Amino acid sequence: MLEDLDNLMEIEEIDSLMVSGNAFDNPDVYWLTGFRSPDNILCLHNRGEETIVATAFKTLERLEKESFIEKTFDLTELYQSFMERGERATDNPEKVMDAVLKENFDGEVIGVPRRFPSDLLIAIQNLGCEVKPVPDLLLQARATKSEEEIKMIEKAGEATICALSNVIELIKNTGIGANDVLLSDGEPLTVRDVKQALNHNLLDMTAEAAEDSIVAVGQMGYDWHYLGAPDDKIKANVPIIMDVFPRLKIERYVADVTRTVVKGTPSDKVREMFYAVMEAGDAVLDEMTAGANIDDVNMACYNTLKEHGFGSSRLNPGAKEGMTHSLGHGIGLEVHEYPSMYVRDGEFKEGHVVAIEPGVYLMNEGGVRIENDFVVTKDKPKRTTMGLEEILYL
Numbered sequence: 001m002l003e004d005l006d007n008l009m010e011i012e013e014i015d016s017l018m019v020s021g022n023a024f025d026n027p028d029v030y031w032l033t034g035f036r037s038p039d040n041i042l043c044l045h046n047r048g049e050e051t052i053v054a055t056a057f058k059t060l061e062r063l064e065k066e067s068f069i070e071k072t073f074d075l076t077e078l079y080q081s082f083m084e085r086g087e088r089a090t091d092n093p094e095k096v097m098d099a100v101l102k103e104n105f106d107g108e109v110i111g112v113p114r115r116f117p118s119d120l121l122i123a124i125q126n127l128g129c130e131v132k133p134v135p136d137l138l139l140q141a142r143a144t145k146s147e148e149e150i151k152m153i154e155k156a157g158e159a160t161i162c163a164l165s166n167v168i169e170l171i172k173n174t175g176i177g178a179n180d181v182l183l184s185d186g187e188p189l190t191v192r193d194v195k196q197a198l199n200h201n202l203l204d205m206t207a208e209a210a211e212d213s214i215v216a217v218g219q220m221g222y223d224w225h226y227l228g229a230p231d232d233k234i235k236a237n238v239p240i241i242m243d244v245f246p247r248l249k250i251e252r253y254v255a256d257v258t259r260t261v262v263k264g265t266p267s268d269k270v271r272e273m274f275y276a277v278m279e280a281g282d283a284v285l286d287e288m289t290a291g292a293n294i295d296d297v298n299m300a301c302y303n304t305l306k307e308h309g310f311g312s313s314r315l316n317p318g319a320k321e322g323m324t325h326s327l328g329h330g331i332g333l334e335v336h337e338y339p340s341m342y343v344r345d346g347e348f349k350e351g352h353v354v355a356i357e358p359g360v361y362l363m364n365e366g367g368v369r370i371e372n373d374f375v376v377t378k379d380k381p382k383r384t385t386m387g388l389e390e391i392l393y394l
């Protein structure tokens, strides 16, 4: 949360944090300002003070109306002086930085996140400031969500479940043709059709696929990040993994949901995979509470799968089958945020919002994955992606 920023800066021993970019190419900027604009701005957060945004012209006026920033630094005159010489601000990073820092910074160390423009970085250093990379700081601050943020993630979750429900209905209403290919209105149903249907449904709820969606049919699902090629045919009697991670167009928060369905009859093995994955997910929820060790929660999942005869790369790094990816990840403005589940010594905190995605992958069967999003609380985690329970075959 924004409130955590000053503490994290103190731990890193930085006096100020500088962030540059725009809401659409840098989620840190949107998170820090609430300014949804394609215009690049410069944010300076002096420890213990309000964030200052330096910008010019109409962007400044819009920022004052649309963002939650209360302190601004007007660069209009400086930019005009560049224009008089036929130059732009980007031709003069040192002059811009000099103006901003002279007026707004009297500390020593400026922290910069992983995403920071190299020309600005060199300019600050040339001006004699000490620069410290703090690649994790904003990720850590963003990991714990405010009530407002959780509401937006819930909204993204509702849109995702709704879109997935409609697409599952579409698959359910198909016929089965030669070679088990599903037929919709007599035509083979393809991954292109399913993704188009997903995208239309999401747009109706002012959300859109953040990047792409995964629609993996049968053995293709063995590779858990196989996106699905447009011409892949949707088939009966094999698992169809649909992993959808859309972003709300206005609020910009995401959800991440996976369902695996079979039209027709699943093999006995796929049935076993499905129930093992369901149980592993439940075991995680029993453990995942504020203060719980991340490794312990991981183990609840992997040990449950092991009891069902499925391996994992966590228990055996050489594993080729079983659960060969991480338990999940934080979500927020991006599909992959902190907390990371790869870490062994971290703990879950109240307000973490995580996508938990147990899955089992076998070369000959494909994959089964079930993914839902949860808010970590002092008690049981609160699920934000309600609906579509227990679906295996249609």
Ligand SMILES: [Mn+2]
Residues within 6 Å of the ligand: 256, 328, 329, 355, 357, 371
């Ligand atoms: Mn995920």
